[in-house]
Amino acid sequence: MGESVLTAGFAPADGALACEGVPLETIARDVGTPVFIYSAGAIRDAYTRLDRALAPVPHRLHYSVKANANVAVLALLRSLGAGVDIVSGGELYRATLAGLTGADIVFSGVGKTERELREALAAGILLFNVESEGELRLLDRVAGDIRVTAPVALRVNPEVSVDTPHHYTRTGERGDKFGVPYPDALAVAQLALTLPHTRLLGLDMHIGSQVSSVEPYRDGMLRLLELADDLRAAGAQDLRYLDIGGGLGVTYDTEDPIDLDEYAATVLPHAAASGLKLLVEPGRYLVGNAGVLLTRVLYRKEGGGREFVITDAGMNDLLRPSHYNAYHRIDAVRPRGGRTQADIVGPVCESGDFFALAREIDDVRPGDLLAIRSAGAYGFAMSSNYNARPRAAEVLVDGERFAEITAREQYEDLVRHETAHPTWRNA
Numbered sequence: 001m002g003e004s005v006l007t008a009g010f011a012p013a014d015g016a017l018a019c020e021g022v023p024l025e026t027i028a029r030d031v032g033t034p035v036f037i038y039s040a041g042a043i044r045d046a047y048t049r050l051d052r053a054l055a056p057v058p059h060r061l062h063y064s065v066k067a068n069a070n071v072a073v074l075a076l077l078r079s080l081g082a083g084v085d086i087v088s089g090g091e092l093y094r095a096t097l098a099g100l101t102g103a104d105i106v107f108s109g110v111g112k113t114e115r116e117l118r119e120a121l122a123a124g125i126l127l128f129n130v131e132s133e134g135e136l137r138l139l140d141r142v143a144g145d146i147r148v149t150a151p152v153a154l155r156v157n158p159e160v161s162v163d164t165p166h167h168y169t170r171t172g173e174r175g176d177k178f179g180v181p182y183p184d185a186l187a188v189a190q191l192a193l194t195l196p197h198t199r200l201l202g203l204d205m206h207i208g209s210q211v212s213s214v215e216p217y218r219d220g221m222l223r224l225l226e227l228a229d230d231l232r233a234a235g236a237q238d239l240r241y242l243d244i245g246g247g248l249g250v251t252y253d254t255e256d257p258i259d260l261d262e263y264a265a266t267v268l269p270h271a272a273a274s275g276l277k278l279l280v281e282p283g284r285y286l287v288g289n290a291g292v293l294l295t296r297v298l299y300r301k302e303g304g305g306r307e308f309v310i311t312d313a314g315m316n317d318l319l320r321p322s323h324y325n326a327y328h329r330i331d332a333v334r335p336r337g338g339r340t341q342a343d344i345v346g347p348v349c350e351s352g353d354f355f356a357l358a359r360e361i362d363d364v365r366p367g368d369l370l371a372i373r374s375a376g377a378y379g380f381a382m383s384s385n386y387n388a389r390p391r392a393a394e395v396l397v398d399g400e401r402f403a404e405i406t407a408r409e410q411y412e413d414l415v416r417h418e419t420a421h422p423t424w425r426n427a
């Protein structure tokens with residue numbers, strides 16, 4: 001299963017890699033490189049797998065926009081029935097552009113601003129996943145100002161042990177900045193019950209990202225459900241939602257993705273017994289394996305006993321290897337037959353600008369194309385203009401068709417909001 005999901009939507013055809021029915025060489029020729037390429041079919045498949053696994057209980061998938069925020073990707077997921085999980089006003093704007101409306105949206109995030117709270121209240125979103133007492137009080141005040149009641153799910157840090165490949169991606173352990181610490185959660189939830197302009201509708205957690213075992217979900221859910229019982233005993237009448245976050249792991253290399261059957265067997269009985277509607281916030285699971293970053297080899301060189309393959313994509317395009325020490329499989333689009341061991345590095349002026357170190361890969365020459373696999377999540381979304389590099393284009397493939405869903409940035413885009421001749425103001 002790991003292999004087929006890892007390569008979902010991408011397979012060799014006539015000696016070269018294609019995405020569904022479109023050769024990657026065609027996209028490189030028409031759109032240039034570097035370019036992110038996503039398979040609509042692979043996104044649909046992942047959505048359907050997860051949706052079916054949760055089918056026995058009332059549920060909704062709220063796609064985590066941060067993983068890949070392209071509006072065409074959001075529109076595709078919306079067409080499948082997904083809602084979204086947003087973490088900023090900018091993501092609210094994107095979701096709205098993609099046709100999602102208030103009832104489709106839950107809003108997570110540890111530092112929502114007053115402006116963002118106002119915008120989300122005006123949009124009539126389903127739930128604010130409130131992460132602190134301060135945020136709860138501000139939300140109550142802002143809702144009162146505009147004479148509405150804010151729908152609240154308290155995001156609780158369940159303080160369970162979470163195993164992910166990098167500690168940056170753990171969010172549900174004691175001392176993490178996210179959510180209300182478990183020991184304080186009952187008191188903050190009770191406050192939500194008493195404030196005049198908030199209505200406590202649910203409980204929420206998000207324990208981390210690239211999680212491949214089900215135990216932390218089980219442990220976290222049990223803690224949330226214990227809290228729900230205490231709240232009901234304290235008079236909470238309106239609890240309707242149980243949001244268990246995203247985090248489901250995928251295969252980048254040889255690791256096992258989360259076992260969906262096991263996940264469902266763990267989560268569903270508790271969800272059913274709770275009587276609450278189950279919400280999940282998957283990001284990576286829906287889009288991670290559905291994308292590649294296509295890049296062209298610029299040069300090869302040797303130095304200090306190392307062999308380098310230098311590509312036209314850099315860490316500004318795909319930060320994960322440098323930031324999380326993450327593994328991405330790398331394949332020649334048209335393999336020549338030989339193999340080599342090399343560091344695959346980008347043009348950015350940082351020694352941390354690499355995609356793989358001492359990796360055995362297809363032997364490639366300058367001009368060849370490489371597909372950096374599983375780049376659909378936290379790829380373009382984390383890209384930047386570092387080294388004044390225009391950001392890559394994005395392409396969506398659906399069957400035999402493909403469309404540019406983000407045009408490649410131009411140099412003018414780099415300085416659009418800058419001026420060399422500022423207007424000075426007096427202090």
Ligand SMILES: Cc1ncc(COP(=O)(O)O)c(C=O)c1O
Pocket residue numbers: 064066067085108109206208209210245246247248281282283284285377
């Ligand atoms: C609140 C919240 N929900 C969902 C996600 C999605 O995580 P993943 O892409 O691992 O499913 C994240 C990402 O970190 C998150 O912060």
